[in-house]
Each structure stands twice: as C-alpha cells, then as structure tokens.
Amino acid sequence: MPATIGDVVKCLAKMCDVLHENKEYLTELDSAIGDADHGTNMDRGFQAIAKKLPDLGDTDIGAILKTCGMTLITTVGGASGPLYGTAFMQAGTALAGKQELEPGDLLVAGEAALKGILMRGKANLGDKTMVDAVTPAVDALRQALAGGAKAADALEQASIAAETGMKGTIPIQARKGRASYLGERSIGHQDPGATSSFLLIRTMAEAAREIGF
Amino acid sequence: MPATIGDVVKCLAKMCDVLHENKEYLTELDSAIGDADHGTNMDRGFQAIAKKLPDLGDTDIGAILKTCGMTLITTVGGASGPLYGTAFMQAGTALAGKQELEPGDLLVAGEAALKGILMRGKANLGDKTMVDAVTPAVDALRQALAGGAKAADALEQASIAAETGMKGTIPIQARKGRASYLGERSIGHQDPGATSSFLLIRTMAEAAREIGF
Amino acid sequence: MKKLINKPENVVKEELEGMALSYAGMIKVNLEPKFVYRADAPVQGKVALISGGGSGHEPMHGGFVGKGMLDAACAGEVFTSPTPDQMLEAAKKVNGGAGILYIVKNYTGDVMNFEMAADLARAEGMKVQNILIDDDVAVKDSLWTAGRRGVGATVIAEKIAGAGAEKGYDLGKVADLCRKVNANGRSMGLALTSCTVPAAGKPTFELGDDEIEMGIGIHGEPGRTRMKIKSADELTEMMALSIIEDGDYSRTVHEWDDKKGDWVDVTLVNKALKEGDQVIAFVNGMGGTPNIELQIIYRKLHEVCGKKGLKIVRNLVGSYITSLEMQGCSITLVRADQEMVELWDAPVKTPGLRWGI
Amino acid sequence: MKKLINKPENVVKEELEGMALSYAGMIKVNLEPKFVYRADAPVQGKVALISGGGSGHEPMHGGFVGKGMLDAACAGEVFTSPTPDQMLEAAKKVNGGAGILYIVKNYTGDVMNFEMAADLARAEGMKVQNILIDDDVAVKDSLWTAGRRGVGATVIAEKIAGAGAEKGYDLGKVADLCRKVNANGRSMGLALTSCTVPAAGKPTFELGDDEIEMGIGIHGEPGRTRMKIKSADELTEMMALSIIEDGDYSRTVHEWDDKKGDWVDVTLVNKALKEGDQVIAFVNGMGGTPNIELQIIYRKLHEVCGKKGLKIVRNLVGSYITSLEMQGCSITLVRADQEMVELWDAPVKTPGLRWGI
C-alpha cells in the first residue's frame, strides 16, 4: 500500500516526538565534543514543525517536506539547521506534487536529502558527521529496494545501517564541524548529528511498519 | 627589673610572629562575618613592622611604638589599620622618651591605646569589636597592678580578661564594623579584631614572663 | 582557587602596572604609595575629586579616573580600605588649588582612613571635604549598624560630581552635588556565588546550588538573608521594591565644618522615592554575571519602575562595581533633577566610563 | 545551574528587549526575526555591515551596533548560529544602497547560514560580500578541521571595517579592509571554568580544581589540551608565544565572485608576525574574569611583545567576546598599518565600544 499524505504527516509528528524525547541525550553528546546545543537545536526546529503539521494536510508531500525544510532553516540555526533544512528541501523538491509515495520514492527522497547535506556541508564519509549515518542508510535502502524489499523492511535495513554508521563515529577523529577543533580528543565520542540522523531514520522505519507501508 | 628597649623590641618581634602564625585563622574568622582579610591585613602590617625592628634599637620606647603605629596606619588599611595604628601611636605618645618601662607604664600605655581605639572607632563595649577584648584587659591590668602584682602577672590577668572578652563576642550581635551588616546572623561568630587583640595581649604576657618583667 | 594571577600579594601592584600601560594617555599610576591619577593632573583651578577603596571592585575606582570624573583613585589591597598616606599623596599630586573632595564609601575602614587623610591634607594647607556615600538599603538602620554601605550610587556620584567640578563648580558646590546624588540614591544587591579573596585562597562563603544571598555586600560580606533562587523577574522585583518602598532614611554622619575648623555631626535624611520621580537606573554586575543577564534584569526593572510611577530618564547597565568574580547583581536608582541629568550627560573619558569625547 | 534568567528559551528574546530599552537612541531591536540595528538605519549610500552569531558572547555582536561599527547584528540562540531569514531581514532593514558586508566567524553553522543569507539577499537585488574571520591559532590546520575559528579579531575587524564604511569606502574596499584585519590577526584563549548553556542546564565540561583548558573555543568547546594551571605570567607567555611564533597560515575559503556571479574557492594566507611589526593588542575576558586579572595579563603581554620586537600601538582590555559566565581570557594581536590605526581611532558609538562621540 502506498503511503498517503496523512501517513507522511504522522511520521513527521513521530519524528518531532522522538527528537523531543532525545533532547537531553543529544545535547549531552554535543557537550562532550561540541557546544551543548544539538538537542535544543533539533527540538526547537521539530517543535516548530509540529506546530505547522495540522495545517499541512491539503498540500502535497513535496510541499510538506519543503515546508519542513524551510522551518528547520529558519528555526534551528547552527550547523544542523542548514544541513537538515537543505536535506528536507531537496527531498521535497524530489517529491514535488506527490499525493502518495511508492517505496521507490523513498530512495529518490533519500538520495536527494543526502546530496543536499553533502552539497551544503562538504563533508566526506568518515569525517565524523551525520553523513556517516545517512550515507550507509541510503545505500542500504537502495540495496534492499533493489532486492525487492517492501518499504518498511528496506527502511529497517536503512535504520540498521544508520545505527552502525553512527556507532562508527565513536572511534574516529572529527574532521568537520565543531568537534574537529578537538583533534584527537574527539576520538571516543559519538557524533551528535549522526545520532539525530539515526533517530530520524529509525522513526521512519517504525512509522512505515505501523502503517504497513 | 624594668623592661628595656631590647625587651620591647623582642616583644614586638614576637607579636609579628604570632600574627603571622594566625593569619589564616584570623582571615577565616573574618570570612564568616566580614570580608576575609583581617589576617592578611594584620600580617601585612606586622611584617612591615618586623622589617623595621632591627633599626629601632637606638631610639626610645615611645618613638618605637609610634613608628609601629605609623607603620600600621600606612600598611594595614581597612578598619583595623587606623584602629591599631592609633592605639600604638597613642601608647607611644604616652611613653614618649622612655628608655625603660616600669610596670605602671604598661597601664599608662594600655589606657592610652584603648582611648585611641575608642576615639577613632567610637565603638561601645558589647558592639562585638576589639574593644570587647581590650577594655576588660586594661581593667584587669589596672586592678592587678593596684593589687601589687608584678608586670608579667598583671599582663597574665589582662590576657585572661581579653580572652574572656573575646569569647564574649561570640553570642552577641555586632553593632559596629562590617559584621554589623549581618544583623542577627553575626551571632555565634567570634569577632576577628577581638581575637587579634587577645593574641597581642597574650603575647605581651608571655614576653613579660620570659624576660622576668 | 583558580585565578589568572601571580602571587596574591602582588595582585594590586601588577594590576596597576597593567593599567598604566593599557590606559597610558588617560591615566598615570603611582606605585609608592599606590594611586591612579589623571594624566593631565593637576588641573589648575579645578576642584580635585579623589576616591578610593579596597581593590577587587574594578573598574571602580581606578577606572573612573579621567576627564569629567575622578582626579585620583587610591587602591587598597583587595577589599581593604587604602591608607591615609595614599590619600594624602594623591591629594598633593592632583591638587589644582581649588580644594579636594574625598568621596568615601561608608565602611568603617574607609571612613576612618579618609578622615585621617583629610586631617593630614588640611595640615598641609589644602581645603578638603569628605562626602560619604551610603546607599545600600540592605542595611536597615544606622543605630544598630555601621550605617548603610556605599555601593552603586558611588558611580553616579563620581560621574555627576566630576562633571560639576569640570564645569568649574567650587568645592562647596561640588560637595553639595555629591551629597545630593547620595541623598537621592538607593541600591540593593544579591549574589549567586561567593568571590574568593586571592590572599584568602578560598571562597568567602558557600552557597547551596539553589541558594542566593539577598542584600549582599560588595566585599563578599554575607547578606541579610539567604534564600532559594527565584526567576530573574521575581528577584528583580524584590530588589526594585526594596528600593522603591524604602522609607525616609536618616542618620548622623561626620563632616568637616570649615567655619568651626572641626569635624561635626550632621544629620542627613534621604527622602523616599515617590510617584512621578525621575530616576537614573543602574543595573550593575558583580563581576561574574554575563551581560545577557543584566539586560534581562533591566527589562524587568523598567517595567517595575513604570508600574510604580518612576520615570527612568537615564540608565547604566554593566559591571562597574564588582566583587572580583562574584556572580550577582545590584540595582541602583537615583532620583535626578535636570541639573543632575545634564551633568550625567556631560563628556567623560575614563577607562571605565566614556562618552562625548 | 544558577542564573539570573527566567525561562531558558526566552533568554535571548528578553535580553534583546532589555537592550532595546537600555540603549534606545543608539540601537533598535527587531524580534521577529531577531536582530539589532542602528537606530538611524538605513544610512543612505553607506555600505552596511552585518554580523551575528550565537548569543552568549555579549557585548558581541549586538553591543557593537551603532555609528562607526555594525549596522545590524543577528542574534542566534545561545551558542547557535542565527538563521538566514534573520540575516536577510536585517539586510533589508539596513540596506543603504551601497551593498551589504556580512562579517562571519568561521564556524560551520555560521558559514552555511550566512552563505544562504547572501544568496537570498542577492536574489533580492542587493550586492553582498561575505568575509570570514578565522584567527584562532588553537586550531592548527585547516585540512583536518573546519579551519580556524573566528574569535578576538572579529571585534577589531568590525571596528576598523565599520570606520571604513562610515568614511564612505565602497563595498569592495570595506570587504578588503575586513579581510586585511583578519589576515593580520591571530588569537589564543584559555578557560579556568566551563560555562553553562541555559537550555542545557549544566556545565558543558568539568575541570579539576587545578586544571585549565588551553585553546578553548568561545562556545565552551573543550580546548586542545587540558593542563595544570600556572601563574598568569606563564600562561600569558604561552598564549602570546603561540600567536607570535605561529607561522604563515594558508587555507581555502568560499567567497562570492561578483564577475563570475558564483561562489569561488579562494586561497588566503596569513603571514606570520615578525620583529618590527606594529600591533593592536587585545586582552579579552570570557565573561567571568575580573578586570584585575585582565590587567595583570596585559602587563605581561606588553613585556612579551616588547621582547619579541612587536610594538603595541593600540590596545583593548576588557570582556568583549564572552562565553556566558566562563572564567578565562584570550589574547589577540592584529598587525596594523597606519590606515588601520587611524580607522581604529575613528569615533564609535555603540553599547559596547565607544569613543570620540
């Protein structure tokens, strides 16, 4: 069954809840190698999205995602605001006009989102950023879908890959973002942005499972 | 045996040592109800005196005490500087020209010192200040000398009275000096100035005993 | 104790050496004895304003030396009144022949030392007046205490009296002006943390994680009451109301009577603030308080004053009378007439306060 | 966490409301979206300087808005870069027709948000240049990191470029001037204590009683090394030498090429300081550091510069780029030619920096 606009809105609402629950956790990760605001930043942005969600039902999925992107860009700030904002904007552009989603649309959106993040932040894989979670997730999604998996299963694979990617940020040294100033002292800490990326992807997988996508 | 200039200088040197040893203690008392500097203040002044002592031998006792007073006035500052400075100045004036001291001279000097403190600080007995230690000490000295005691014994009595006076500052509320701002919260703390006064008087008693005055 | 210092006993000397270098052209520094003075002192024919007090309250007082404010400031050890010889030498250095005004914060040590200094300066033929600043409403009465402490009103008094002196007012008039600022000024402060006196090496007092000292002194003297912390708005309202609702305050001070040639007791009364008054409002940080918090406090103070019918005609927000690294703040309100406001606006060029030049 | 605030999420808004009241006449405040701008904006025909960044660094940047310095400053949440819409609206408000210079401290978030803002402003027909400030020598290389952070040189750049704009320099010339200050500026900082981000509620990091972070960032990012505290003289020398002995620093930055109509990568080189150079020396307090300590540091810095053959021609000592209540300091040296010194001396009238008017 394709995912409807309502399903997408429900999934976004879930993302808002999950980031709210993980606000302190993300900020704590950012205290260790950053400036102790990633949780507050993400929560501020997604709470702003949560406020807008009720009014978004009668547009299209592309427009909804663009609104989310614009909201993130204008409320989050910091590094994560433009990065996630651009990701959502690009995903929205990729899904312009859609009233419902087929599994393949997920990949289109995911690839666009990742491209947006890379274009904006110019990070490479292994720089200890959100890219380290999103890149393997998109790869896993691609592979799973190519293998004929249904959306929920493909997203499950993506979520597992994102988690692995996130954990993979622990032993490495940051080369982008604020954590890079720490040099070797950044080793041993999990990247906050990779963590929020994993949380968002896991939430998508859970939402897909619930709606039977 | 009357006390010589050398004895007076020795006694002053001992005072410098005693205040140096009690520097932290006096500052701690001042932390509780003042501004945490009484020990540092007294030590700074008496260390300045200590530096001058070697050169004071060939004047007279009055001049020596005046030099001490002037040194305290120009190095201590705060409330205790003018108070102790004036006390030494007045004692010095009272003993002007003396090459040696009879027991009775102690009383003359003590009364002059107390008068100086009262004139300068206008405190009353029971205001929780150094006056509460010095006043009973001078009274005890007067009584003991009137009863025919020798100097060391009379100073011993003065020291005991000063100690009692000092301890008597604990249960009362300050009405003069910085501690008075605390109102009832000053109750239960021993006055730092009364404590330094007691230490000086006890040192005099010990010095008198040692030199057989 | 973690501080950016060398030896505790050299803190004041090295600070003054730093100031001599960083503010060359504005001020000069004398090290033996210690005082800061205007680079162009003595200004002939001008009343010379001298203040001073313990160090640790920077920029007060050395940072207020310069055109339009103080002629000299005597720096004591940290939180310890300076000594009469400093005050005398400062007077000699800046004496322009029109007399000396010693501006003295009301603390036992400062009062005694400045009185001795005034006697010495007069013995050298100078005309001298001592004016006390005693504006801290945390100290309720003067009968049972050493009287109200001098805090925030000091900055306002030094600025306004300094402008008066610069304008050519004579000693009597400058002294009156200074007395007037004080008579119209009231302050209240609080602390979130203690400060640490360098020579003492540990915090003067300890506060719980949720406690503050209301009515703190600027030397880390504990306040009148220890209480649970509240929101900035609530604390601001408490401080503001304790100032605004404070009644008339009367006390006896020691002033020099030139005709009698002696010190006399004078009874002074500060009239309570009332609706319709115009005020200069001053929100002061204690040294460790971020500007961001001071602005939050000013915002609420403005509201409370408005509600109480006080009109803020000028303001000052920043850390001007500090207690080393203490976190906390104080509020000062000074009722100001037209002359005072004009003198407040007059140009001033000091390390700590500067406008118009 | 003990702070004089109300709700953490309202800190920035209430601070701006306080500033609007306390500095009325100098600045105005826009709350939706948040920025501070010159009371007399737009100044027709003048290049408009806009900066901004996370809050918590006060007086930077809002305190540097006014005649002779910034036209507008965008305030982000505490330690969080502001957003492109703030920067765009600020540009619209202060645009005097001669172009917009965005002065951007080199942090990933600031860089990305200001680039987006520049694109948006250009889409609205404005001429825009973004100049990066990246002066923090604590960050060694740019290949393995996000590049050197923008710290103390920001104040100097905003003052000097602001004076150039006030003098009528065109956008290209003001941008060159700003780039030049940065190319000649180097900074190094340390922290004795952590700060506490209001929304986080607890200190960003913990330090032992005898430890400091050398090479601290202004957002409480841990420094490069944690070490035992030393005397002020030793620490000052360490910081000063890490600046003075820093070699040429080269890196690639993104700048807008007006001819190409696109962003281009430009390689910039900061030449190492050398004997005989004239410098502006800036000792900055991190928010919780008493003035007295900053002067002790300046005293030693003066000596070290002297020994190394650097001549301090101007100085600034005070807390201008803070990290909330953090105790610590930073040193900035900017090699300055005659033009830069004259522009430094030019009148400035902002809440945080004022002279000559």
Ligand SMILES: Nc1ncnc2c1ncn2[C@@H]1O[C@H](COP(=O)(O)OP(=O)(O)O)[C@@H](O)[C@H]1O
């Ligand atoms: N250049 C970049 N590319 C991709 N992600 C980045 C980049 N720089 C930083 N990030 C991500 O942003 C996260 C930090 O976000 P946040 O704390 O909200 O912003 P800031 O660092 O400005 O405080 C990092 O953990 C990292 O995953």
Ligand SMILES: Nc1ncnc2c1ncn2[C@@H]1O[C@H](COP(=O)(O)OP(=O)(O)O)[C@@H](O)[C@H]1O
């Ligand atoms: N008016 C006064 N008369 C007599 N003694 C006083 C008076 N005021 C203060 N003192 C004494 O001075 C002591 C404090 O001295 P010190 O701490 O050196 O000065 P300060 O209070 O200026 O810091 C008090 O403990 C008290 O004994």
Ligand SMILES: [Mg+2]
């Ligand atoms: Mg962060």
Ligand SMILES: [Mg+2]
């Ligand atoms: Mg004391």
Ligand SMILES: [Mg+2]
């Ligand atoms: Mg003292």
Ligand SMILES: [Mg+2]
């Ligand atoms: Mg941030």
